[in-house]
């Protein structure tokens with residue numbers, strides 16, 4: 228049984244209107260979460276299109292004055308990560324902790340707006356040239372305080388919903404309650420960790436041959452993604468009886484890989500050391516194991532195409548990611564367009580499909596907003612083509628570093644195609660955003676007045 232459904236509110240007949248109110252509030256919370264997530268996807272994609280234009284036509288750069296390529300880059304990456312990639316997981320937490328139910332539901336919208344305001348302040352500080360200089364941890368000045376504050380407010384809302392549920396008449400399994408309590412304790416660390424990690428004085432171990440991450444840190448960060456993949460179904464779906472052995476096996480393999488990662492230690496070490504790339508190769512076991520694990524749970528019928536999509540991207544990402552790290556290959560590819568292709572494969576292919584899958588599962592019937600065939604296939608095909616041309620450009624650049632710096636017919640054609648594909652990706656995301664806006668309008672219109680009073 229899922230953490231959320233184990234505590235679903237079960238009304239008696241006399242409480243029908245109360246149940247209806249809860250259902251509208253739940254739909255409104257999820258619609259607002261999808262709307263904020265997609266708002267940032269659209270904004271970040273617009274910035275991506277601008278970056279692609281600047282790379283193709285550097286003549287336009289002076290038109291933007293001080294807002295140079297180097298200032299737009301953190302805006303693009305952070306809005307994709309902290310906006311698009313994070314807010315659907317906030318929706319996941321809303322469901323697990325019961326924020327979809329009144330009275331906690333009233334505060335979901337203010338928390339989402341605070342989060343979005345922090346991203347707005349962050350963007351304006353990066354555009355005015357203020358940044359910690361650390362990739363994905365560029366928070367500095369006001370935004371270094373405001374974003375952790377938004378995280379703290381989210382934490383406060385989850386904690387309040389947890390207490391309301393604990394005191395209320397909703398039933399909950401003891402294990403579910405204990406897990407949620409432990410989750411709250413861990414989540415409380417996140418604002419402080421973001422603040423501390425944004426300090427330019429703090430650095431992770433590096434690979435002395437490339438200046439990039441080590442095999443051990445790659446394994447560590449991929450294991451965090453796998454932990455999220457393994458935990459997600461428990462919050463949002465029910466287990467199939469026949470799936471239990473696969474589920475148990477997956478957790479055993481995960482525990483073994485954590486031990487392996489601990490054994491590798493944290494130190495500066497080259498990818499030429501066999502222990503580094505062999506241990507990273509242990510991740511290949513997740514190519515068959517992840518689909519088997521996910522088939523052990525019940526999923527809403529609307530999720531089907533997104534489930535297939537994220538699992539397909541995963542089965543491409545894991546082996547290509549490992550191959551890129553191999554001695555000889557990494558030396559050829561590092562800091563070329565090839566790694567831009569790898570990043571897009573990971574983020575726009577795998578992570579985005581996974582996040583939409585989660586949102587659709589959480590929204591149920593309202594998940595139609597992501598299910599128009601044309602925008603689904605447009606997104607998938609454009610991302611696949613973008614990744615392919617960037618891998619090709621990266622391989623050429625590895626043999627001839629001037630390839631992507633010096634304009635030439637082949638390089639310009641690739642960059643023009645990248646711009647076109649970027650526009651198509653943006654168009655697909657605009658379709659979802661437009662659908663999310665009409666869904667939000669519809670749920671707001673049917674929302675009882677007492678919820679609307681705070682949410683607006």
Ligand code: HEM
Pocket residue numbers: 271272273275276277278279282303304307311566567570571574575579645646648649650652653
């Ligand atoms: C409209 C679609 C998009 C366009 C046109 C676009 C364009 C770009 C450009 C031009 C770069 C800089 C590459 C360089 O430094 O040479 C970039 C980097 C990046 N983009 Fe996008 N992007 C798009 C969508 C996305 C999405 C949806 C995500 C994530 C969900 C994403 C994540 C990233 C990341 C992580 C990088 C850093 C790559 C690296 O340096 O390894 N982008 N993007």
